[in-house]
Amino acid sequence: MGYMTIDGIEVEFTDESNVLSVIRKADIDIPTLCYHSELSVYGACRLCTVENDRGKTFASCSERPRDGMVIYTNTPRLMKYRKMILELLLSAHCRDCTTCIKSGECHLQELAHRMGVTSIGYENKKTQYPIDMSSPAIVRDPNKCILCGDCVRMCDNVQHVNAIDFAYRGTEALVTPAFDKTIAETDCVNCGQCRAVCPTGAISINTNIEVIWEALADKNVKVIAQIAPAVRVAVGDAFGLARGENVMGKIVNVMHRMGFDEVYDTAYGADLTVMEESKELLERLTSGEKLPLFTSCCPAWVSYCESHYPELVDHISTCRSPMQMFGAVMQEYYKEPKKNGGKQILSVAVMPCTAKKAEILRGESKTDGKQDVDYVLTTTELITMIKKTGIRFENLDIESSDMPFGIGSGAGIIFGNTGGVTEAVLRRLTDGHNRSDMDRIRHSGVRGEEGIKELTFPYKDREIRAAVVSGLGNADELIKRIKSGEAEYDFVEVMACHRGCVMGGGQPVQAGPRTRAARAKGLYDTDINTQIKKSNENPLTVTLYNTLLKGKEHKLLHRNME
Numbered sequence: 001m002g003y004m005t006i007d008g009i010e011v012e013f014t015d016e017s018n019v020l021s022v023i024r025k026a027d028i029d030i031p032t033l034c035y036h037s038e039l040s041v042y043g044a045c046r047l048c049t050v051e052n053d054r055g056k057t058f059a060s061c062s063e064r065p066r067d068g069m070v071i072y073t074n075t076p077r078l079m080k081y082r083k084m085i086l087e088l089l090l091s092a093h094c095r096d097c098t099t100c101i102k103s104g105e106c107h108l109q110e111l112a113h114r115m116g117v118t119s120i121g122y123e124n125k126k127t128q129y130p131i132d133m134s135s136p137a138i139v140r141d142p143n144k145c146i147l148c149g150d151c152v153r154m155c156d157n158v159q160h161v162n163a164i165d166f167a168y169r170g171t172e173a174l175v176t177p178a179f180d181k182t183i184a185e186t187d188c189v190n191c192g193q194c195r196a197v198c199p200t201g202a203i204s205i206n207t208n209i210e211v212i213w214e215a216l217a218d219k220n221v222k223v224i225a226q227i228a229p230a231v232r233v234a235v236g237d238a239f240g241l242a243r244g245e246n247v248m249g250k251i252v253n254v255m256h257r258m259g260f261d262e263v264y265d266t267a268y269g270a271d272l273t274v275m276e277e278s279k280e281l282l283e284r285l286t287s288g289e290k291l292p293l294f295t296s297c298c299p300a301w302v303s304y305c306e307s308h309y310p311e312l313v314d315h316i317s318t319c320r321s322p323m324q325m326f327g328a329v330m331q332e333y334y335k336e337p338k339k340n341g342g343k344q345i346l347s348v349a350v351m352p353c354t355a356k357k358a359e360i361l362r363g364e365s366k367t368d369g370k371q372d373v374d375y376v377l378t379t380t381e382l383i384t385m386i387k388k389t390g391i392r393f394e395n396l397d398i399e400s401s402d403m404p405f406g407i408g409s410g411a412g413i414i415f416g417n418t419g420g421v422t423e424a425v426l427r428r429l430t431d432g433h434n435r436s437d438m439d440r441i442r443h444s445g446v447r448g449e450e451g452i453k454e455l456t457f458p459y460k461d462r463e464i465r466a467a468v469v470s471g472l473g474n475a476d477e478l479i480k481r482i483k484s485g486e487a488e489y490d491f492v493e494v495m496a497c498h499r500g501c502v503m504g505g506g507q508p509v510q511a512g513p514r515t516r517a518a519r520a521k522g523l524y525d526t527d528i529n530t531q532i533k534k535s536n537e538n539p540l541t542v543t544l545y546n547t548l549l550k551g552k553e554h555k556l557l558h559r560n561m562e
């Protein structure tokens, strides 16, 4: 512990690893472009520069706090310096801010506005590069890159994917896949975490907004939507509502008003996943084969396993993801003319995830050769669409999701948090359903935002050994331990994004620690307020198994591997 003086005020520090964190603790929002608390310190942008009592300037993100330090964060010299840095960055940046997809969400734009940059006195002489649209999930525009390196460190240090890196030197320096390949030609898993940390429009979502507007206006098309659990706790703060507030009811209302014919809840699909995955786990525990069973809900994880650990692909559950199960069930349901009204069915999934845009295109995501989900809209795209309508989202009344797929259990809702799938499976495998049974599972070690969690849970005359991992780098570490024999599990939940889908690559960006915690709490609070806690007690699930799914469980709920 120690004390620093910041702008004349004494501030205590304890375990803060750099001066910047102490400044932020003192509620001073000092500008940064290349600092993220979860990435290694790069110190390239120099925007966080401060001055000490001897007039020395230094980057606060790269300096350890020392007892007795005296610093100033907002002297005229520093203000001028920061403005100049921004002007230089913008001088080599394309200037189509008004038409940029990141406009309004762009950190560079926000800082330029804050620092009073009103004109740029330099000509942009930088080589112009083609925009990489090869991925169904993300778009790379090198002309908007400011070389902060956030995406590179995310892809390399945190996700262990290494799809992009710095290339060339000096004014030719560039962030790009190796050998100037397109992003689709790399091992990119489409997780979108590079986009989540990119402060500009250099990495953005490959959007499907226009085609959805067209479908909504077409009288011959019935547009059916499903909403993933994590979406409902990330939309509200874009409209001035409390962070993490569950606004599912308002989302359903606004989507109806936008022209979506039916709006369902993917938590229902998650319930189907729990049913099938629990069954698969018990079968593998009995046979002792292909253990541990890895979850299959996260498409970025499935892609990562295929490219980095192909020998483990057989260990991944054969279950489709909740989105895909729901997609297949809906297509089956709407086959009947009575249900589709003679119209073409367009199935749209609103997801917190960019990788879902790639998942729907995979061969195994098709039934009888047809895509089960036609388009994925990320949370960010949905927010953009709502804003375009001008509807005052914050003032809307709530509406319930449509039937017959409108009810998801609490177990399905918590899928959006890391540990949610495991908790839901343990609920399914537990006979009881009262509060103490649920509490026992909740306190088993399954909750919390750590990247790797381990737990054991009694089941009949044995124990189930489980691990919960979020972040692909953590998955990589865990797999190495499993392969070396250092760790042994029966069940491993993997989510590619740290903390799970609530922090997915399609969620609104710039989510700090308070937003992250609020989103997780929003889902757990929703579970608390839900009467049906277990997937096998969802009456709609039970009915479906006895009707539409009869004899078709494998075809509609498991991945088509042919």
Ligand code: FES
Pocket (backbone or CB within 6 Å): 031, 032, 033, 034, 035, 042, 043, 044, 045, 046, 047, 048, 049, 059, 060, 061, 062
């Ligand atoms: Fe410190 Fe960029 S935030 S140098």
